[in-house]
Amino acid sequence: MIHRIEPVCQTPLWQHALATAFTDVDEFVDYLHLDKNLLPAARQAAAQFGLKVPREFAELINKADPADPILRQVLPIGAESLLSEGFSADPVGDLKTAIVPGVLHKYQGRLLLIASGSCAIHCRYCFRRHFPYQETATYRDKWQQALAYIKDAKDIHEIILSGGDPLSLSDGRLSQLVTQLEVIPHLKRLRIHTRLPVVIPARLTAELVKWMTAGRLKKILVLHINHRKEITPELTRSLTGLHQGGVTLLNQSVLLKGVNDNLTALIELSEALFEANILPYYLHMLDRVQGSAHFEVADEEALRLENSLRNNLPGYLMPKWVREHAGMAAKQPAF
Ligand code: SF4
Incomplete structure (x- = not known):
């Protein structure tokens, strides 16, 4: 046979x-x-x-x-x-804050690690669309340099894995990195900024849930969702393990003309996030990166929307409206 x-x-x-x-x-x-x-x-x-x-x-x-x-x-x-006045290649001043390859020291008490230069999707408004990842990302051979910097920086309590998209790395590589962060005594939290599970929910593998829910560091997953259509049953299902394992789930959106710049879209987004166990965290005003001017919502219109949204949602569903200014130690209230 x-x-x-x-x-x-x-x-x-x-x-x-x-x-x-x-x-x-x-x-x-x-x-x-x-x-x-x-x-x-x-x-x-x-x-x-x-x-x-x-x-x-x-x-x-x-x-x-x-x-x-x-x-x-x-x-x-x-x-x-089109070239637009006031729009630049590095609108939030990332490059000036690069201390060692892949480490951006922008904020008090927190460090940003550019863990990967790769993304699962190319968002046309991306503020890092011109970012020179090849020169600055913390690639395999450079992690030791970044880890050495973190060990010495005793005032750092939180590491933010960013990119590109850090979840474009394999679970093996990520858990290896996280294991090395777990033993640095002054660290308390690990935050991961990602859009990958939104566009490919299968990224939230059992292996990922295992390393995210283990260890001493408090874990926070910050998703990037701009419209309620992006919150699919698959995404909600795939987040269950992390939610039940105690991972804090947050979302950041960008206010984008023609995508979510109306009251109904913003209410529906916050409601749908909560249904999926995700809390609305930030709503960013557009970072003025060259090539994205057509997404910008004028300040007067944004302020009007913010007021209306506040009047229509409970406080815990109202994201903070923020704007990033190059060289400032924290994101600033948008208005
Ligand atoms: S996933 Fe994030 S980093 Fe990647 S292109 Fe979109 S906005 Fe930019």
Whole structure:
């Protein structure tokens, strides 16, 4: 009798989803049945900052709808190529705060570790879209340098893993890094800023839940969700293990024109976050990065929205409206 041998797939589901993400503008426009006239400008913008959208996330986009709030976050468009006054390559002054490769010492008591320069998705408004990751990220061979800096900095109590997206690293590498952080006595908390589970919920593997819920450091996962459509049943389900394991789940959004700049969208977002056991933490005014001016909401309009939102939500569902200024020791109230 001949037994059929099934191929053994070693690649975790989330890595397969990463590898098969849309990166070709023509294919993406075709898949979404969008107007082909968008293509020349989209190709030009993607040459500066490539298109990247996991297929599962692309399924949330309404076909043939150029105004879809998910689509607007990911489709390269001609407006990105315009130079806008007051917009720059490094709007929050990250590069001036890089102490050793991959370590940004911006805030009192906290350190930012650029753990990876890679993301699962390319958000068109990203404030690090021009960031020179190759020069500054804490890659494998440079972790020791970053860890040595953290050991010496006794006034640091919290490490923030940022990127790129730190969860684009494998669980093996992350748990190795976290194990080394756990033994530094003056650290109390580990915070992870990520969008990856939002666009690929399978990223929240059993292995990840294991290292996130173990150890002495208090863990905080800060997700990045801008619209309620992004909170899928899959995402909610995949967060259960972390929620039950005591990980604090927070969200930060960016106020984006054509995505979430209306009262209904903001109320629905806060309500849906809470349903998924995530607390709204920050709502950022747009960081003025070159190529993103078309996402900016004017201050007067933003202030009007903030007041209306405050009048419509209980306090615990109201995110803090903040703005980052290069060189300042903390995010500032937006108004
Ligand atoms: S996931 Fe975050 S870091 Fe990556 S492109 Fe989007 S906003 Fe930027």
